[in-house]
Amino acid sequence: MRFFHNTHFQFMKYRWHWIAISTALNLIAIALIFTKGFALGVDFAGGTQLTLKFKSEPDLTRVRRALEDLKMGNVSIQRFDEPALHQILVHLQNPKSEGDFSALMLGALEKEYGGAGGQAEAEHGPGKLELNLQGADALTDALAQADPDSTGGTIDEKRAHYKPMAADVLGLRKRAGIISGAAELSGLTALSPAVRAYLGSNAHFGDFALLAADNVGPVVGKDLRQKATYAVAFSLLGMLVYIWFRFKLQYGIGAIVANFHDTLITLGALVVTGREINLPTIAALLTLVGYSTNDTVVIFDRIRERLRLDRGKPLIQVMDDGINQTLSRTIITSGLTWTVVLALFLFGGDVINTFAFVLLIGIIVGTYSSIYIASPIALGMSNWMDKRRVAKRRR
Amino acid sequence: MKGKLTWRWGLILVVAAAAVYFMLPLDQKIHLGLDLKGGIHLVLQVNTGDAIRAEVDDTMERVRADLAEKGFAPASIDRLPEGDGFKFKPAPNTTPKVLDQVISDRLPDFTVSRGVEVSATMKAQVVRSIKDMAVRQGLETIRNRIDQFGVSEPVIQRQGIEGDRIVVQLPGVDDPARVKELIRATAFLEIKPVSRVAPTEEALLATSGGKVPEDSEVVSGDREDMEGRVVSHDYYLLKRASVITGRDLRNARRSQDQYGQPAVSFSLNPEGARKFGAYTGAHVGDQMAIVLDNKVRSAPVIHSQINDQGIIEGSFTVQGAEDLALVLRAGALPASITYLEERTVGPSLGRDSIVRGLRAGLVGIALVAVFMLFYYKAAGINANVALVLNAVLLLGAIGALKATLTLPGIAGVILTIGMAVDSNVLVFERIREEMELGKTVRNSVALGFSRAFATIIDTHVTTIVSALFLFQFGTGPIKGFAVTLTVGLAISMFTAVFVSRTIFEAVLSRHPQAKSLSI
Numbered sequence: 001m002r003f004f005h006n007t008h009f010q011f012m013k014y015r016w017h018w019i020a021i022s023t024a025l026n027l028i029a030i031a032l033i034f035t036k037g038f039a040l041g042v043d044f045a046g047g048t049q050l051t052l053k054f055k056s057e058p059d060l061t062r063v064r065r066a067l068e069d070l071k072m073g074n075v076s077i078q079r080f081d082e083p084a085l086h087q088i089l090v091h092l093q094n095p096k097s098e099g100d101f102s103a104l105m106l107g108a109l110e111k112e113y114g115g116a117g118g119q120a121e122a123e124h125g126p127g128k129l130e131l132n133l134q135g136a137d138a139l140t141d142a143l144a145q146a147d148p149d150s151t152g153g154t155i156d157e158k159r160a161h162y163k164p165m166a167a168d169v170l171g172l173r174k175r176a177g178i179i180s181g182a183a184e185l186s187g188l189t190a191l192s193p194a195v196r197a198y199l200g201s202n203a204h205f206g207d208f209a210l211l212a213a214d215n216v217g218p219v220v221g222k223d224l225r226q227k228a229t230y231a232v233a234f235s236l237l238g239m240l241v242y243i244w245f246r247f248k249l250q251y252g253i254g255a256i257v258a259n260f261h262d263t264l265i266t267l268g269a270l271v272v273t274g275r276e277i278n279l280p281t282i283a284a285l286l287t288l289v290g291y292s293t294n295d296t297v298v299i300f301d302r303i304r305e306r307l308r309l310d311r312g313k314p315l316i317q318v319m320d321d322g323i324n325q326t327l328s329r330t331i332i333t334s335g336l337t338w339t340v341v342l343a344l345f346l347f348g349g350d351v352i353n354t355f356a357f358v359l360l361i362g363i364i365v366g367t368y369s370s371i372y373i374a375s376p377i378a379l380g381m382s383n384w385m386d387k388r389r390v391a392k393r394r395r
Numbered sequence: 396m397k398g399k400l401t402w403r404w405g406l407i408l409v410v411a412a413a414a415v416y417f418m419l420p421l422d423q424k425i426h427l428g429l430d431l432k433g434g435i436h437l438v439l440q441v442n443t444g445d446a447i448r449a450e451v452d453d454t455m456e457r458v459r460a461d462l463a464e465k466g467f468a469p470a471s472i473d474r475l476p477e478g479d480g481f482k483f484k485p486a487p488n489t490t491p492k493v494l495d496q497v498i499s500d501r502l503p504d505f506t507v508s509r510g511v512e513v514s515a516t517m518k519a520q521v522v523r524s525i526k527d528m529a530v531r532q533g534l535e536t537i538r539n540r541i542d543q544f545g546v547s548e549p550v551i552q553r554q555g556i557e558g559d560r561i562v563v564q565l566p567g568v569d570d571p572a573r574v575k576e577l578i579r580a581t582a583f584l585e586i587k588p589v590s591r592v593a594p595t596e597e598a599l600l601a602t603s604g605g606k607v608p609e610d611s612e613v614v615s616g617d618r619e620d621m622e623g624r625v626v627s628h629d630y631y632l633l634k635r636a637s638v639i640t641g642r643d644l645r646n647a648r649r650s651q652d653q654y655g656q657p658a659v660s661f662s663l664n665p666e667g668a669r670k671f672g673a674y675t676g677a678h679v680g681d682q683m684a685i686v687l688d689n690k691v692r693s694a695p696v697i698h699s700q701i702n703d704q705g706i707i708e709g710s711f712t713v714q715g716a717e718d719l720a721l722v723l724r725a726g727a728l729p730a731s732i733t734y735l736e737e738r739t740v741g742p743s744l745g746r747d748s749i750v751r752g753l754r755a756g757l758v759g760i761a762l763v764a765v766f767m768l769f770y771y772k773a774a775g776i777n778a779n780v781a782l783v784l785n786a787v788l789l790l791g792a793i794g795a796l797k798a799t800l801t802l803p804g805i806a807g808v809i810l811t812i813g814m815a816v817d818s819n820v821l822v823f824e825r826i827r828e829e830m831e832l833g834k835t836v837r838n839s840v841a842l843g844f845s846r847a848f849a850t851i852i853d854t855h856v857t858t859i860v861s862a863l864f865l866f867q868f869g870t871g872p873i874k875g876f877a878v879t880l881t882v883g884l885a886i887s888m889f890t891a892v893f894v895s896r897t898i899f900e901a902v903l904s905r906h907p908q909a910k911s912l913s914i
Contacts, residue, residue, distance in 0.1 A: 001769070001770055002827070051741075051744065053743075098440070098733045098734065098735050099733065099734065100575060100579070100734045100737070102737055102739070103572060103575065106572065133570075133572070134570055134573075135568070135569035135570025135573065136569055136570075137569075137570060137573070137714070138570055138573060138714050141712070141713040141714040141717060142712075142713070142714070144713060145657070145712070145713040155649070155713065170569055170742075173742075173743065174742045174743050174746060175743070175746070176743070177743040177744075177747070209741070209743075210571075210739070210741055211740075211741045211743060211744040212738075212739055212740045212741055212744050213571065213737060213738075213739040214737065214738050214739070215734065215736060215737040215738075216736050217734070217735045217736060219440075219735050220438055220735045220736040223870070224870060227868055227869065227870050227873075228869075228870075228873065230868040231864060231865050231867075231868035231869045231873055234864040234867070234868060235860075235861035235862070235864040235865050236861070237864075238860040238861050238863070238864050239857050239860060239861050241860075242856060242857050242860050243857065246853055279803075279870070279871060279872045279873060280802065280803050280806075280872050282873060283803040283806060283872055283873050283876040284806065286861070286865060286873070286876070287806060287807075287810050287876070289861070290810060290857075290858045290861060290862075290880070291810065291813070293854075293857050293858065293861075294814060294817065294854040294857070294858060297850070297853045297854045297857055298817075298821065298850055298854060301849060301850040301853055302850075305846070325828070326824075328824055329817075329820050329821055329824045332770070332820050332824075333813070333816065333817040333820050336762075336763045336766060336813070336816055336820075337813040337816075337817075339759060339762050339763065339766075340756070340759030340760065340762070340763060340809060340812075340813065341759070341809075342759070343755045343756070343758040343759035343762065344752070344755045344756065344759060344809070346755070347751060347754060347755040347758060348751055348752050348755035348756075349747060349748060349751035349752065349755075351430075351744070351747075351748045351751075351752070351802060352748070352752055352755075352802060352805075352806070355802075355803075355806055
């Protein structure tokens, strides 16, 4: 079985059409970037972001009100992952200073939802147990202090006795994300009946659990922006120099123009969908650049080989041949990689969703550009350089 | 030919065995990043200005005390607004000799300019060394605290050699709020004589004419009810000079007071015991205050001479007492700490990302493998063997290099696998082309590999070049991506060119006269 065998498409003939379409798409992307702007995530915009899981569908206005009371800056809330998981992302612009803002935000939410300083403390005093926020150590300590099993002995012996039980409770939270109530503890085999009863009447299961917290202050934010810029700029430059060295300058420029083309269009897609730009997004964009360059280099390689074999053939013809001869490889590789990325996009979860999205768009654009952008640019530059050389000789 | 094949197989086996050795057992050899395992990453800044200020205050107090002792108490003495020095107005009758003496005794680290007022600014090189010391001491203290808290594989490093930032990474921590408190607690313990106690500041200072005496300070403390809720505040007038500080401690541990409530007991080193014994012996019946981070924790009355130990009481939970004992043991921070960056990943999110990411990745790769079999038939088996070997070698390399696998790192793995498949596709398509031109099977295979080789090198090197720059300039996730990508590409060249070729050669050596190839 073979796909795209022995094709003779005239890719170059219509290059101006494709260049026109691409230019239009790029202009649209640039316009979008400047008008609508990027949704910069915490990494670059700074601020504090909490990922929270609620027991039931959270009332967003309540969350918003609790956080606006902190007067720290703009609050933005969005859903995280599937609706059935009741997870949200809460992003707060920090005041222009450094500090532990995630603790402040959590404190405000706990107060609103009856954790520390709220319901749990009112019911159980300051030594309260908040099983959706505290860790295994804290639970061990609390059990050792209350000693529901009446083991006696020193505190350390008691701690050793209650430690596996605390680990079991935390394991439940690890698997489920949040514990909805004391009833769920009945499935835990490590708990003694007395401990289960004690937790049933003394533990508080808050309405939310913390899945992740990110806080980037102004100093680190500036650092991250700077380093990401350097990383991207130098890696593009490195590629340009290598392709220049291995092929010719005009091919290097063709590849770089194609890279910019792919990146711009993908960025445009990110703006349209309102996805946040974070460090992993940059890693995804770089993956796309690597991928697109890979594709371009394969075609250039074949063109270089054909140039050696078919001396005297016009460059435009040789380029068409090169692209046609590698077409089946281009389609197969792109198709396979795209399949993998599609699987990641559909089933990979929200943490890598934006990553997969960038590649989902990027692979299509990157494959297209290595055929319709990189080669035509290299062709145009070659023709222009030839003309100049001829003109020089005439003078 | 046969011999050549044998060493090729040998090399592949050795490499594969090494990889398996380095990757197994997976959960011990492959270190997962915080984003996958859960945990906390903090970048904190040591506010070195605090240490400078403390040093300036200390010197200022000594100068004042020296002059006062000789009967020339300065008319005024104040810290400079910049915080790195102070100025004082000597009493008009101060003799130059006394002033000279005090300056040469107490201010060798300061640049002193004398006029109506004397101003002393700390020398730049002294400022630098105090700051450096503060960061190093902060690093040491935090390390002590983390060690005692018992986190496995913590990373605690200074960022940059001269920097005032410290990076702390604690994998698997399930209670980030507690750890953050523990790291940041200054834990500066002082025991000071109490002059007076009153429920308001005005009442406290009423007898001294509303002014705080020169040698004293006002510190507040919480008054709590039986359940430990704060009901009101007390104000204490304390002598500035401490009897002992946290530096005089030998040990501290959680214990119980006489009612069985959690408390923290401490013991003193010989020097501390001498000072404490002398003071408590001379002041039986007086009240002293246990001040922690500028807040009065408790203010017991001295019943008898205490030599080398004491207890801090006052509504602790077991955890609170445990944490306080821990930070007292580990030592006080020389300066306060500000969090510049925090990345906390809860254990459930990390677990969820792994499970879903892996499942999706496996589905994708399985689809690729099925396609390769379908499209390239027997040669597809070859490609799939190379693919599996690629994954094994990559895990082995990550284990051997002790690299950390992060989510972007997995993205790097996926790109690598994509490129490994691509290399196989390049070779196979080339072999097909050559066979179409009527070449023999053996020739086609040889030509397919050699012609595709240049392309494979080019695609891999371009990507490695950019990955190296990413590694150099990237931070966190970008770096993780660059590592797996670079390593993966090197491996992909090996599997796609060397391993795949060996399999072809092995098949062909069995059927030397083969007229067709299943590709």
